[in-house]
Amino acid sequence: MHSTVFIAGWLLGLASLAAAFVSPDSTGRLPAMGWNSWNEYECNINEDVFITVARQLVALGLKDLGYQYVNIDDCWSDKKQRRNTSTNKLIPDAQKFPRGIIHTAELVHSMGLKLGIYSDAGTDTCGGYAGSLGYEEVDAATFSKWGIDYLKYDNCNVPSEWADEYEYTPEGPGSNAPTGYDWGTSNTAKRYRAMGDALQRQNRTIQYSLCAWGHAHVEQWGNTTGHSWRMWGDIMPAWKGKEKWSWGLMPIVNQASLFWESTDFGGHNDWDMLEVGNGDLTLEENRSHFALWCAFKSPLIIGTPLDTMRESILVILSNRELIDFNQDPVYGASAMPYKWGNERPAGTSDMEHPAAFWVGTSIKGIHIFLLNTQDTSVQMRAVFAEIPPLQAAANDEYLVHDMWTGKDLGTFKEYFELEVKTHDTAALRITMVDGKHPNVSWSPK
Numbered sequence: 113m114h115s116t117v118f119i120a121g122w123l124l125g126l127a128s129l130a131a132a133f134v135s136p137d138s139t140g141r142l143p144a145m146g147w148n149s150w151n152e153y154e155c156n157i158n159e160d161v162f163i164t165v166a167r168q169l170v171a172l173g174l175k176d177l178g179y180q181y182v183n184i185d186d187c188w189s190d191k192k193q194r195r196n197t198s199t200n201k202l203i204p205d206a207q208k209f210p211r212g213i214i215h216t217a218e219l220v221h222s223m224g225l226k227l228g229i230y231s232d233a234g235t236d237t238c239g240g241y242a243g244s245l246g247y248e249e250v251d252a253a254t255f256s257k258w259g260i261d262y263l264k265y266d267n268c269n270v271p272s273e274w275a276d277e278y279e280y281t282p283e284g285p286g287s288n289a290p291t292g293y294d295w296g297t298s299n300t301a302k303r304y305r306a307m308g309d310a311l312q313r314q315n316r317t318i319q320y321s322l323c324a325w326g327h328a329h330v331e332q333w334g335n336t337t338g339h340s341w342r343m344w345g346d347i348m349p350a351w352k353g354k355e356k357w358s359w360g361l362m363p364i365v366n367q368a369s370l371f372w373e374s375t376d377f378g379g380h381n382d383w384d385m386l387e388v389g390n391g392d393l394t395l396e397e398n399r400s401h402f403a404l405w406c407a408f409k410s411p412l413i414i415g416t417p418l419d420t421m422r423e424s425i426l427v428i429l430s431n432r433e434l435i436d437f438n439q440d441p442v443y444g445a446s447a448m449p450y451k452w453g454n455e456r457p458a459g460t461s462d463m464e465h466p467a468a469f470w471v472g473t474s475i476k477g478i479h480i481f482l483l484n485t486q487d488t489s490v491q492m493r494a495v496f497a498e499i500p501p502l503q504a505a506a507n508d509e510y511l512v513h514d515m516w517t518g519k520d521l522g523t524f525k526e527y528f529e530l531e532v533k534t535h536d537t538a539a540l541r542i543t544m545v546d547g548k549h550p551n552v553s554w555s556p557k
């Protein structure tokens with residue numbers, strides 16, 4: 113009898129140990145910050161690109177702000193030879209990385225930064241290079257030996273025997289899975305778990321970024337499998353709309369309005385890499401993109417070249433108050449929409465006008481983010497009685513602080529109102545008049 117109880121307790125212990133993908137050194141507890149080559153360079157990469165970026169991260173002060181991962185995306189391996197025929201190890205492209213990935217890792221590490229790499233949970237990467245499906249163990253060991261610190265694991269070229277029994281894609285029409293179906297048992301989850309398990313068997317902490325595009329409800333099993341998970345198709349540097357498999361900012365913000373709850377310490381919805389500085393976003397759109405990705409606690413992975421970056425872009429990416437919100441050590445949840453705006457009920461899905469009024473919390477106070485999705489400037493009003501953490505004391509006087517400028521805007525009763533330019537996002541911190549936190553016990557979830 114005693115031993116049965118003991119065994120049951122032991123099994124339970126094992127189950128809870130297996131529950132979350134936790135790195136002992138707390139890697140992945142907070143959203144990752146760094147840089148990735150894809151948005152700007154696609155396949156035109158080589159060692160110089162990454163060394164230059166590493167130097168710039170240091171020189172521009174971005175490393176000191178927390179941007180530490182230098183991430184190699186697709187197209188780094190030898191497209192023809194693929195793997196060593198006797199060891200099965202991936203072979204780096206000798207033109208692009210003449211001294212091997214190991215040498216790039218050494219250089220990046222010597223600057224106090226970390227190196228990320230890319231692979232795919234299929235036979236081939238999206239660019240047609242060797243994928244890791246069936247080679248998880250050897251690839252995880254190779255990455256570990258090279259000194260890799262971060263793996264972005266993509267979802268292209270899945271062979272038919274690995275197709276999911278039930279399909280779910282976030283942009284699609286829903287799924288035919290029975291109610292209560294455990295998406296953690298899907299083949300997609302199994303493909304991602306195989307690599308996660310292999311990574312955890314290595315003698316090295318490798319941050320694991322699941323690039324699963326929201327498929328098979330990755331937000332339901334991502335936290336047991338990796339540190340972050342992509343929630344939607346690829347981002348593109350446009351305000352709204354879609355081109356092939358890439359989407360503008362507003363459809364992604366819409367999905368974040370509906371799925372903000374699946375983020376917390378150690379496990380983050382990834383709303384994709386930053387397009388700040390790319391394409392033809394306006395200044396206000398660049399600002400909204402950064403402020404919202406900080407508010408959502410998404411990984412902050414810069415996707416623009418750093419050596420030619422304009423000062424106005426550096427100013428956005430360097431906003432310490434927004435970064436501090438994203439990296440808060442005490443409150444792990446994403447900001448939540450507290451009002452949709454435009455007279456729409458909570459939960460309305462709208463790819464052009466997603467939720468506009470957001471609230472989150474940090475050690476410094478309550479933060480609100482007011483997004484203007486309209487094509488003209490509008491007055492936006494934060495009514496204290498509508499903001500959940502302030503509701504019970506809505507008649508108090510509050511100090512409102514502008515996170516963009518770092519300046520206090522004054523003290524206000526009942527509401528605060530300001531003009532928000534078209535497609536801009538106001539980022540405000542609210543405290544008591546003496547600067548104290550208005551509600552330390554509140555969190556969005």
Ligand SMILES: *[C@@H]1O[C@H](CO)[C@@H](O)[C@H](O)[C@H]1NC(C)=O
Binds near residue numbers: 196197198199203
């Ligand atoms: C394959 O690996 C073996 C054993 O490490 C090595 O001797 C050989 O040179 C490698 N071949 C290629 C093409 O890299």
Ligand SMILES: *[C@@H]1O[C@H](CO)[C@@H](O)[C@H](O)[C@H]1NC(C)=O
Binds near residue numbers: 315
């Ligand atoms: C694991 O890594 C540590 C630190 O880098 C090293 O000292 C140790 O020898 C490694 N162990 C194995 C089995 O590779």
Ligand SMILES: *[C@@H]1O[C@H](CO)[C@@H](O)[C@H](O)[C@H]1NC(C)=O
Binds near residue numbers: 335375
């Ligand atoms: C992920 O797991 C960690 C560790 O168990 C837990 O603290 C955190 O709240 C989880 N995150 C989510 C989003 O469920």
Ligand SMILES: *[C@@H]1O[C@H](CO)[C@@H](O)[C@H](O)[C@H]1NC(C)=O
Binds near residue numbers: 390
């Ligand atoms: C915002 O970024 C875009 C690239 O997306 C750039 O063309 C634009 O000039 C930026 N705005 C400012 C003011 O720097």
Ligand SMILES: *[C@@H]1O[C@H](CO)[C@@H](O)[C@H](O)[C@H]1NC(C)=O
Binds near residue numbers: 500501502555
């Ligand atoms: C602070 O938040 C808690 C928990 O959500 C809530 O019960 C309480 O009423 C809030 N206090 C104020 C002053 O709004």
